[in-house]
Each structure stands twice: as C-alpha cells, then as structure tokens.
Amino acid sequence: MTGDECPAETSERLAAWLERLGLADQLGAAGLPTLHRDDAGHARWTDPRTGEPLGADQLADLDRLLHAEGDEPEHAVPVPLVQLAQQARVRAELVASPWHDYASLAALRGATLEATRFDVHKAAGDHRLLVVSREQAMVPAFQLDAAGRVRDELAAVLTTLLEAGTDPWRAWAWLTRPAALLGGLVPEQAAADPETTDLVRHVAVRLAERATATG
Incomplete structure (x- = not known):
C-alpha cells in the first residue's frame, strides 16, 4: 500500500493485478486471504482463519507479501501463486x-x-x-x-x-x-x-x- 493510497484503492489494485495474472483463484490454496467480487463489482477480501473481512493493516500486509518476490517489488510476481496456478492447469488437463x-x-x-x-x-x-x-x-x-x-x-x-x-x-x-x-x-x-x-x-x-x- 502506497502512502497516499486508501484501503479501498489497495483492495482494487491487488484484485485487478491478480485477476490480470489469472491468479485470483489460487489464493485459498496458498492459505492466503481469498478474493471475491460483490454484486456491485467491488473487491472483497476474507481472512481464511476467521471468515471476516480484511482490515486495512491486514490488506497492507498482504500487499507487501504478494510483492515480496524479486528485487523490484513493484514489478514482482507472486511465484508461489504462479506455481499453484500451473499445477491446477496441469491437473485439469490430466483429469480430462x-x-x-x-x-x-x-x-x-x-x-x-x-x-x-x-x-x-x-x-x-x-x-x-x-x-x-x-x-x-x-x-x-x-x-x-x-x-x-x-x-x-x-x-x-x-x-x-x-x-x-x-x-x-x-x-x-x-x-x-x-x-x-x-x-x-x-x-x-x-x-x-x-x-x-x-x-x-x-x-x-x-x-x-x-x-x-x-x-
């Protein structure tokens, strides 16, 4: 979360980023907060331990965690999620x-x-x-x-x-x-x-x- 960014903006930025990468569906499998869109299309994040919506501090922690890979955090890709997504694609092919x-x-x-x-x-x-x-x-x-x-x-x-x-x-x-x-x-x-x-x-x-x- 940047210094001039509010939690709602961080929520939407992270959601759009993960959706663009095709990784939003892998969050639960990785033990991370899950994402869904409400009826109005707004990103909603849920704590997997409590089932409650993420607070601002939790959202900031998630932002840092997802951008922790590599030397340039702003261009980072969450490698574990990429690996899970690849595993899911391969398994779907095998099951088919x-x-x-x-x-x-x-x-x-x-x-x-x-x-x-x-x-x-x-x-x-x-x-x-x-x-x-x-x-x-x-x-x-x-x-x-x-x-x-x-x-x-x-x-x-x-x-x-x-x-x-x-x-x-x-x-x-x-x-x-x-x-x-x-x-x-x-x-x-x-x-x-x-x-x-x-x-x-x-x-x-x-x-x-x-x-x-x-x-």
Missing part, C-alpha cells in the same frame, strides 16, 4: 484425459467390482499401479493395456517412481507430457519403443533419486 474408476476398470477387466477394488488397493500399496486420489480413486488409463493390466514396459518405471514417494499427480504428469530429460519425448510413449525404453528407465531412476533426496 482417460482414466478409470473401480467400476469402469472392472468392466474393462471383466472382473467384479469387489475384486477390482481389492486388486487396485494391493497393486497401489505394492507400488505397481499409479492411483491418484481426488473425490474418488482415479486409475490413469495410459498405464494399462487393452485388458486393463499394467503395461509390461511401464511396470519397472512405475515401481521406481512410486517406491521413491513421487507424488502420484507429479508421476502422472511426467509420464504423459513431453520431458526435457528425454529430449521432448513423452515417457509413457518412449517406454514402448525398444530403442528408448532403457533411457526412460534411467531417467525415472534419476527422478526417483531426486524425490528421495527432497522428500
């Missing part, structure tokens, strides 16, 4: 790609729902199957063959990543998007090519080592 719940996987396998649920839980616990938890268990389809079983060429890669504690969302994203360490190849596709299978496994080991070191 093919995946199975217990029922659809049971149908693919020609098995009962109970047997499929048990097998999925056991395989996930043994780090043999990538399962992502959202509102429900999601089994990404890319890792499965036509019979609903883990593709042979991906089995070792999945186990390497999952045993190291790699976040399932991160593993899903890495396996299905162009990877810099593979020269832009998509890992799950490259694993199916005998000429690049070993390279995918090698890179997976490196990523697993990194996950273990930072975990």
